[in-house]
Amino acid sequence: ILAGSVVAGLAAAPSAQADSATPVPRIVPAPVSMNTVPGQSFTLTRHTKIAVGSRSAGVAGVAAFLAGLARPSTGYPLPVVRAGAGVHDAISLRLAALPRLGTEGYRLTVSRGGVRLEAPTAAGLFHGVQTLRQLLPAKVESHSAQRGPWTVPGVAISDYPRFSWRGAMLDVARHFFTVDEAKRYIDEISMYKINVLHLHLSDDQGWRIAIKSWPRLATYGGSTEVGGGAGGYYTQKQYTDIVRYATQHFITIVPEIDSPSHTNAALASYADLNCDGKAPPLYTGTSVGFSSVCVDKDITYKFFDDVIGELAKLTPGSYVHVGGDEAHSTPLTDYVKFLDRLQPIVHAHGKNMIGWNEIAQADVQGSPATLAQNWSVLDGNTPADDPLATAAVQKGVQLITSPANHAYLDMQYDANSPYGLHWAGYVSVQKSYQWDPATLFNGVTEQNIRGVEAPIWSETLTNIHEVEYMAFPRLPGIAEIGWSPRAGRSWDEYRTRLAAQGPRWTVMGINFYRSPEISWD
Ligand code: TNX
Incomplete structure (x- = not known):
């Protein structure tokens, strides 16, 4: 079991950040809960794929959005593929019955093996992609190829909005x-x-x-x-x-x-x-x-x-x-x-x-x-x-x-x-x-x-x-x-x-x- 600094709500953020070897990622709006997982991080490479778990048009749209964001700056192909047993080294987007997350929430887990993003709706996946975006270096926003590494820190986030x-x-x-x-x-x-x-x-x-x-x-x-x-x-x-x-x-x-x-x-x-x-x-x-x-x-x-x-x-x-x-x-x-x-x-x-x-x-x-x-x-x-x-x-x-x-x-x-x-x-x-x-x-x-x-x-x-x-x-x-x-x-x-x-x-x-x-x- 990996120990991590737990940020429940927002209260713990400043001290957790000051004392921990694993800095707490700075996300706006603050997620409902975020655990950092020391020693775990995922680095995108030219082999990384975006894996989708279903044929849903909404999910495909979010996958295309993520690809459109990250391809120009990383210079990687980041193909969108169907998730399956043989697919690893992936950012996977999956619809999942997670009723506690409501109609816009998501769960985001980053580990050495990849990034897993799950949500009850495509809207939730989209919001999760916006969080993932802030976990990547700022230069991911560039429209021209930049030098890596494209490392996402190890986190487990569970998040949903206060107001609709x-x-x-x-x-x-x-x-x-x-x-x-x-x-x-x-x-x-x-x-x-x-x-x-x-x-x-x-x-x-x-x-x-x-x-x-x-x-x-x-x-x-x-x-x-x-x-x-x-x-x-x-x-x-x-x-x-x-x-x-x-x-x-x-x-x-x-x-x-x-x-x-x-x-x-x-x-x-x-x-x-x-x-x-x-x-x-x-x-x-x-x-x-x-x-x-x-x-x-x-x-x-x-x-x-x-x-x-x-x-x-x-x-x-x-x-x-x-x-x-x-x-x-x-x-x-x-x-x-x-x-x-x-x-x-x-x-x-x-x-x-x-x-x-x-x-x-x-x-x-x-x-x-x-x-x-x-x-x-x-x-x-x-x-x-x-x-x-x-x-x-x-x-x-x-x-x-x-x-x-x-x-x-x-x-x-x-x-x-x-x-x-x-x-x-x-x-x-x-x-x-x-x-x-x-x-x-x-x-x-x-x-x-x-x-x-x-x-x-x-x-x-x-x-x-x-x-x-x-x-x-x-x-x-x-x-x-x-x-x-x-x-x-x-x-x-x-x-x-x-x-x-x-x-x-x-x-x-x-x-x-x-x-x-x-x-x-
Ligand atoms: C008040 S606030 C208005 C607008 C003006 C604005 C300027 C509100 C409902 N009406 O007509 O553009 O102040 O700040």
């Missing part, structure tokens, strides 16, 4: 981001086991998805952006391409059409949507809350029925986000009336509804599984009263937690940040990590919380490199809050693991902020 919704949001409305930029963000967030990408597809400054029954939304409403640039939009084919790419990375796309405010681009495109029948000009500034659809006109509901209908057909995920935030120019009675008509439209198209926190003011029902995304500014460690969160929970609506002063990745790190806003305060790396969904609100328990999400609003962000600067290094911390057990999480321990990500991002060309809070490797 671990989201990132990209605002493609204030500034437009191309399909390639969206895909690059998918590559980056999936490394940290994020499983939802919420696309903020419409706002005052732009409409970013082609709707066949209302074509001017995209062609006119999408023709500009903050600052007056050219804007843009996704054709339905392009959106489908993003959805497919996300699915290959086990990420569900949640499309948002913001309403009843944040609608100037739509109101500018179709005069009929305005109460006075007059289309306002396109808007390229950064104010919020000035626009509203006309709540008393029937065409308004025909409009949302058409838009949500087309979007629902293009979206395999079960959620459509209807916005609902900052409706400062919609009287509350109108707001409630509007949402009470909107929710059945979402359901009629076979989807569940998610909206920003304010939707809890309406008669939203928890069943079907409506969600409210809370963006309040909250202490994060000492529970606070939040009337909208309480109202949501009383209606049986679960929460997605996105506290703006912790989880908003468009907030500046500090006064020197070249991009970003600071209406919710400066959000240092430590601040973005030091909070917990279970200690945000009075009267809200973990059962009321579906998960976490890290939004990036793009008033000040014009391309993916600027987005990367805001997301890295903060996004992995939000991902960890969503995935890893709460017990034992600490900033002091986390920052040592985060430090190990730097060289990886450098190899990948990710434009991350080298925060002085971290002693980067």
Whole structure:
């Protein structure tokens, strides 16, 4: 029997690392349990194979993903083969009935003979591959052949998520981001086991998805952006391409059409949507809350029925986000009336509804599984009263937690940040990590919380490199809050693991902020 340092949860990590001859691998998000096995390690060679245990298309997809990652940098052929008695020197991927691991967990065992990755689902195998990736040297991320050795330390990991919704949001409305930029963000967030990408597809400054029954939304409403640039939009084919790419990375796309405010681009495109029948000009500034659809006109509901209908057909995920935030120019009675008509439209198209926190003011029902995304500014460690969160929970609506002063990745790190806003305060790396969904609100328990999400609003962000600067290094911390057990999480321990990500991002060309809070490797 081999002795090893046992890391149960996270608490033991720093001391185990300091005293042991076998350093504890630094993985983000931290696995539920990780045993290091001294003396055991596996080194990839030109003979190593990727062995799959079944003909499942999902497993084949994960095997292809792993091969695609490791072939260019190692220069090894890494053929994908069927597992069998004669196959050794392999990284084997296998579906296995391991009910305790849930629908996204995995078990990863590294020994001299090879790497064994098992999971109940292909999603679990994919998350396990992301862990394996961090066990390999950073240069595995390179697109050109590098020198080995390609050694994976001996470990036994058993891992599964705390929350089923671990989201990132990209605002493609204030500034437009191309399909390639969206895909690059998918590559980056999936490394940290994020499983939802919420696309903020419409706002005052732009409409970013082609709707066949209302074509001017995209062609006119999408023709500009903050600052007056050219804007843009996704054709339905392009959106489908993003959805497919996300699915290959086990990420569900949640499309948002913001309403009843944040609608100037739509109101500018179709005069009929305005109460006075007059289309306002396109808007390229950064104010919020000035626009509203006309709540008393029937065409308004025909409009949302058409838009949500087309979007629902293009979206395999079960959620459509209807916005609902900052409706400062919609009287509350109108707001409630509007949402009470909107929710059945979402359901009629076979989807569940998610909206920003304010939707809890309406008669939203928890069943079907409506969600409210809370963006309040909250202490994060000492529970606070939040009337909208309480109202949501009383209606049986679960929460997605996105506290703006912790989880908003468009907030500046500090006064020197070249991009970003600071209406919710400066959000240092430590601040973005030091909070917990279970200690945000009075009267809200973990059962009321579906998960976490890290939004990036793009008033000040014009391309993916600027987005990367805001997301890295903060996004992995939000991902960890969503995935890893709460017990034992600490900033002091986390920052040592985060430090190990730097060289990886450098190899990948990710434009991350080298925060002085971290002693980067
Ligand atoms: C508030 S948070 C907004 C967005 C802005 C963001 C900027 C929320 C639901 N709405 O319209 O882009 O602040 O940080």
